[in-house]
Amino acid sequence: MRNESELNGVSLLGNTGVKYPTQYAPEVLETFVNKHPDNEYLVTFTCPEFTSLCPKTGQPDFAKILISYIPREKMVESKSLKLYLFSFRNHGDFHEDCVNIIMKDLIALMDPRYIEVKGIFTPRGGIAILPFANYGDSQHQEMVKQRMLASFPDNF
Amino acid sequence: MRNESELNGVSLLGNTGVKYPTQYAPEVLETFVNKHPDNEYLVTFTCPEFTSLCPKTGQPDFAKILISYIPREKMVESKSLKLYLFSFRNHGDFHEDCVNIIMKDLIALMDPRYIEVKGIFTPRGGIAILPFANYGDSQHQEMVKQRMLASFPDNF
Amino acid sequence: MRNESELNGVSLLGNTGVKYPTQYAPEVLETFVNKHPDNEYLVTFTCPEFTSLCPKTGQPDFAKILISYIPREKMVESKSLKLYLFSFRNHGDFHEDCVNIIMKDLIALMDPRYIEVKGIFTPRGGIAILPFANYGDSQHQEMVKQRMLASFPDNF
Amino acid sequence: MRNESELNGVSLLGNTGVKYPTQYAPEVLETFVNKHPDNEYLVTFTCPEFTSLCPKTGQPDFAKILISYIPREKMVESKSLKLYLFSFRNHGDFHEDCVNIIMKDLIALMDPRYIEVKGIFTPRGGIAILPFANYGDSQHQEMVKQRMLASFPDNF
Amino acid sequence: MRNESELNGVSLLGNTGVKYPTQYAPEVLETFVNKHPDNEYLVTFTCPEFTSLCPKTGQPDFAKILISYIPREKMVESKSLKLYLFSFRNHGDFHEDCVNIIMKDLIALMDPRYIEVKGIFTPRGGIAILPFANYGDSQHQEMVKQRMLASFPDNF
Amino acid sequence: MRNESELNGVSLLGNTGVKYPTQYAPEVLETFVNKHPDNEYLVTFTCPEFTSLCPKTGQPDFAKILISYIPREKMVESKSLKLYLFSFRNHGDFHEDCVNIIMKDLIALMDPRYIEVKGIFTPRGGIAILPFANYGDSQHQEMVKQRMLASFPDNF
Amino acid sequence: MRNESELNGVSLLGNTGVKYPTQYAPEVLETFVNKHPDNEYLVTFTCPEFTSLCPKTGQPDFAKILISYIPREKMVESKSLKLYLFSFRNHGDFHEDCVNIIMKDLIALMDPRYIEVKGIFTPRGGIAILPFANYGDSQHQEMVKQRMLASFPDNF
Amino acid sequence: MRNESELNGVSLLGNTGVKYPTQYAPEVLETFVNKHPDNEYLVTFTCPEFTSLCPKTGQPDFAKILISYIPREKMVESKSLKLYLFSFRNHGDFHEDCVNIIMKDLIALMDPRYIEVKGIFTPRGGIAILPFANYGDSQHQEMVKQRMLASFPDNF
Amino acid sequence: MRNESELNGVSLLGNTGVKYPTQYAPEVLETFVNKHPDNEYLVTFTCPEFTSLCPKTGQPDFAKILISYIPREKMVESKSLKLYLFSFRNHGDFHEDCVNIIMKDLIALMDPRYIEVKGIFTPRGGIAILPFANYGDSQHQEMVKQRMLASFPDNF
Amino acid sequence: MRNESELNGVSLLGNTGVKYPTQYAPEVLETFVNKHPDNEYLVTFTCPEFTSLCPKTGQPDFAKILISYIPREKMVESKSLKLYLFSFRNHGDFHEDCVNIIMKDLIALMDPRYIEVKGIFTPRGGIAILPFANYGDSQHQEMVKQRMLASFPDNF
Numbered sequence A, B, C, D, E, F, G, H, I, J: 001m002r003n004e005s006e007l008n009g010v011s012l013l014g015n016t017g018v019k020y021p022t023q024y025a026p027e028v029l030e031t032f033v034n035k036h037p038d039n040e041y042l043v044t045f046t047c048p049e050f051t052s053l054c055p056k057t058g059q060p061d062f063a064k065i066l067i068s069y070i071p072r073e074k075m076v077e078s079k080s081l082k083l084y085l086f087s088f089r090n091h092g093d094f095h096e097d098c099v100n101i102i103m104k105d106l107i108a109l110m111d112p113r114y115i116e117v118k119g120i121f122t123p124r125g126g127i128a129i130l131p132f133a134n135y136g137d138s139q140h141q142e143m144v145k146q147r148m149l150a151s152f153p154d155n156f
């Protein structure tokens, strides 16, 4: 079981006084320490409630965001990730930009061995868009290539 | 957030005065600038409302079109893509030809690093057809082979 | 759009005077010319209404047939393929034989770069059979191996 | 088996010389005689490939149309129904209007004992519309009420 | 357990010498005695492998047939029912006629308290047909009405 | 929480010394007392692992059995029900007979206010059978009629 | 086809200058005239992209909203309905309140013969809420009762 | 929007100091005031994470609990409902008892016009149990009967 | 079509005098000759009705068995395979043992180029087991490795 | 069939006197001997009823746990695995920690050639977490890499 010192830096989980950000807020992201650095393992988040705005028309867009990464020393805490994703609610950007921005913010936060971000956006005018971006350190360049290949959707 | 100059050349999105083309119209396609050229990422469109005509009988055909690509410097704007696909509405060609034509028009437009187009056509007389075509620049020849292999349908 | 000369040899599509064959009839198969020979692309047919007879008991069998191929110069016309498959209606053979015969007839017709045929037969006495056969020219021997590997069903 | 005189008036089925109408064309509808008038029975058509235009923007719309009726003396022939529905391809009307028009044309054609028409339109801007209309002669007024109640969608 | 005399009249089940009929053959239908005549109960058959021919073009049609009935004194044996339905394989009739004929043959065979027959035919040219017919003796007239109402398809 | 006296008569639950019966064994059924006799409530069991033998050929048959009832004073204990259903494993009877026998045994055991039994048998030779039987005391005759009506399968 | 005068009052459809409201805005709702007032018919909207805020914590909530109504003289235009529902984006209320407010606003707008509103909210802490409200004029009181009964979810 | 006085009595929502009860704890249930008492409407909760213990073996059981009710003056707050259901985690009772206890506790709390509780328990030894209980005041006796009838599972 | 000499050795298909074995009976397996030895092809059987007994408690277990192989000279006849699998009905072994035994018996029978056997067993006490075994001759060692890798279940 | 000496060490299966542990209890895990050490084969467990507590808030979490391994000499007995997983019921840890702990305990117990553990946790606040860890001996390092690659979820 995690003891209190191992929960150090986790301030948002179980804290309800925190205000939900209404503007893009990468600063809310928090981390905790990886207790199993000896083996490379994979952590995936699925966030089916992402919403942002169209940069030209202001129309709301909806997406499911999938984030997968292999941690190095730090791991993102899930409640802070939820608040961060919520902060796109009144932010306007193309779908392709949102996915790249989320990936870059998480790289800056955690310095993961490998990370990928995918957005499954709901259709507009009979067309849906699905952007996918990924990154790896020098030991994970082959994984970057393999996951790119595996991430082409066959039918969605 | 995209500023106005970064939206340069995007004339159709949010513009309702534009007329829907009734003949094959590759000239309606528009692009915007790729802001993340440093990492290769994947963008997929799904267009479940494609319809064209049989070149011999004039009978309407229906398909879902899937387009995936890795951008170089230009990216296709989704509303212009919708208008382009709509322009096949009164156009007669075999299913296999439509998929090849769409791929060639998007290569001419964007010069992508890699692109693939798949058509999932509804059955006629108890038989459905699914054509798949793909293309890559010299750095993506291995991806062309791998994606061809991965695109055989197992059961549809 | 295909012009008339490009539709040369297509006699069955849109022709209703043709009689439905009641015996195994490979001679009804027709082809048209491949207009995109420069890039290798994939065409798949799905035929969920295949029916043949048991060679020993005469009992009717039902299957979905999946055919995928990479064309060289000729392409099979889909209405003629439908009539060909219909000609098995009163033909008796084991499931494994039907799939091999269909593949061999299409190789003789089109000389494709690569082809595969799969039959998903409905269960008899609590057991279903699914045969899969494939073929490639000398440039596609690696594809023959890879597709064989990919075609093991995980759960059907 | 139906003999030739019982197929009287069926001119489109198996006739490929007929041209596909490009304007709203209720006159293509054909009927054949009901051979089982002694018992009331139900016939349903499902037409997943309906497409029309928005009356204000010209944008194409897509729908699945469901038609159910109890015949009196005449029955609508399915190939002529297909051509009729195809004639909406370049016609602009609200979804609610299309469904009412189809129902009224079929009442004029067949004088059925009971009929209902439902349209399941694909979403635009995150909202889908599903209109349902029905009609019965004086013996089927209770059926009109019961089917209206049963046709509220629970989740689509 | 059923003893031998209770299996009286069941000649086809477990008998492989019987030849599969190739023409419409209502005479192959067999019955066994209902051992629970004291309570009204319901028996349903589903037959997903029905195939017949178009009366005008000779083209094969495919359907799932659903038969439900409340037995009086006789019950139809399932293997004989299978052979009977198989005998439509080379028979040409409209979908609406097939369903009415099957129902009338089973009424003549068993004199059931109530019976209904539904055919779920695969689409032709983008349109599928689903006929439904039912019948009841004088004690089951309300059931005839209620089941007709319940058999309108909502979405298929 | 149930105290020990309220568990009186429950001998099989949590008792592993009991032998699995290999012949039809209605005597293994056990009951416990209904603690909520003031309100009529519904209990349903689903048993997807039922298997019996064909009375003529000895071939094994498989089914999902659904049992629903409104208790009076006694309730069937679920582990004893499992053993009882297991005892059909080497028993030969028509599907229609099995469902009637299970219902009659449970009426004799519990004297329920209402009970119904349905069997969803896997197909043989392209035909599946689904028998349904139900029973109610004099206060539940309307429920018997309504549930019979509601139990016609629409598509399975 | 609707002519221009029949499109009178429809100002938002095809008009992209309109700003998306950021506060609860029932005033954006628009209507058009019902051209088929002679028969009662049913119109359903499904809006899978509804989002509002928790009145106590400010946390975003997500829902699919289903609206069904029978029009009298006026019909709600779908693009204005989309903008109205979007105006809940920064509004805080219990799920049960949102559904009642939407229904009351639409009654005030259209005076429909019958209307119902259902919200299918995504789970929080392992519990999901689904509110349903309905209303009818004096001729539709039986429909109010029947639809309430039919709207209990069986499993969601 | 709910103001603060309308949130009176809601102490658990957004309050993380509250301890999760480890014993059956009906006292944690909280209510808020119904703001729409003029129209009868329906509220449903789905709780897929219910777990309790077998009263005889101590083995954990898992269920989805569905609760539907028509409020009178008080409505149960969803976070307090979650804590209440969590309090069964170390409680031993038969499935049929749990469902009856939950219903009786909610009647005592809210005095609803109508309420029903259903438990969909995961199978043990190939048998699953699904109990359903319901209650109504004198104006809702017909609803009690109708919902009982509608709650028989057809196939789960 | 297979002629009679090509059906040599097939004694069980269409023969109803054969008794169903009640003990483990590998001797019932029969083969026929492979008529297409020139190309390596794949044959898969799916047997969703497998049942055996727990070796310690005697409790019945249920599974779907999947068998895939590449034939050399002999092929297993499907009706004999059905009888063989049926012979496990009163046999007690761990799931992992059954799968290995079936694979070894089929290797001894056919000497296939490659074979794999998978068992998808229904859960007991909230845990399901899925064993997978495979084998290849010296030319198929790479296939053994690749199929092992591909057979890890992602979610079942 | 396994004889008694081959069941040596299996004490929990079919033994109901054993108490369910209420604290984390790796000591309950038991093994039996692998009878097929000559071929490498794969065993998978799926445990959809895992529940643990949040280390900070005490809130219960729910998951499906998937365990796959290739045995060396010892195999984990499934009932003891069930009891072990049950012992997390009152244990508080992050999802990522639980999956690593389960994998390490099973490595210590069995010394498998390869093992992987995946947890599919239900969402909290709109975000779900899915951790995956794996391990192999020196002969299975390539498998470790390949399975990591294959275990990225595409959509869950």
Ligand SMILES: [Ca+2]
Pocket (backbone or CB within 6 Å): A150, A151, A152, J154
């Ligand atoms: Ca993928």
Ligand SMILES: [Ca+2]
Pocket (backbone or CB within 6 Å): A150, A151, A152, A153, A154, B150
């Ligand atoms: Ca893929």
Ligand SMILES: [Ca+2]
Pocket (backbone or CB within 6 Å): B150, B151, B152, B153, B154
């Ligand atoms: Ca594939």
Ligand SMILES: [Ca+2]
Pocket (backbone or CB within 6 Å): B154, C150, C151, C152, C153, C154
């Ligand atoms: Ca595969």
Ligand SMILES: [Ca+2]
Pocket (backbone or CB within 6 Å): D150, D151, D152, D153, D154, E154
């Ligand atoms: Ca309905």
Ligand SMILES: [Ca+2]
Pocket (backbone or CB within 6 Å): D150, D151, D152, D153, D154, G150
């Ligand atoms: Ca409904």
Ligand SMILES: [Ca+2]
Pocket (backbone or CB within 6 Å): E150, E151, E152, E153, F154
């Ligand atoms: Ca129905």
Ligand SMILES: [Ca+2]
Pocket (backbone or CB within 6 Å): D150, E150, E151, E152, E153, E154
């Ligand atoms: Ca219905």
Ligand SMILES: [Ca+2]
Pocket (backbone or CB within 6 Å): F150, F151, F152, H154
């Ligand atoms: Ca039903």
Ligand SMILES: [Ca+2]
Pocket (backbone or CB within 6 Å): E150, F150, F151, F152, F153, F154
């Ligand atoms: Ca029904």
Ligand SMILES: [Ca+2]
Pocket (backbone or CB within 6 Å): D154, G150, G151, G152, G153, G154
């Ligand atoms: Ca309902």
Ligand SMILES: [Ca+2]
Pocket (backbone or CB within 6 Å): G154, H150, H151
């Ligand atoms: Ca219901």
Ligand SMILES: [Ca+2]
Pocket (backbone or CB within 6 Å): H150, H151, H152, H153, H154
């Ligand atoms: Ca029901």
Ligand SMILES: [Ca+2]
Pocket (backbone or CB within 6 Å): C154, I150, I151, I152
């Ligand atoms: Ca696989």
Ligand SMILES: [Ca+2]
Pocket (backbone or CB within 6 Å): I150, I151, I152, I153, I154, J150
């Ligand atoms: Ca896999």
Ligand SMILES: [Ca+2]
Pocket (backbone or CB within 6 Å): I154, J150, J151, J152, J153, J154
């Ligand atoms: Ca994967």
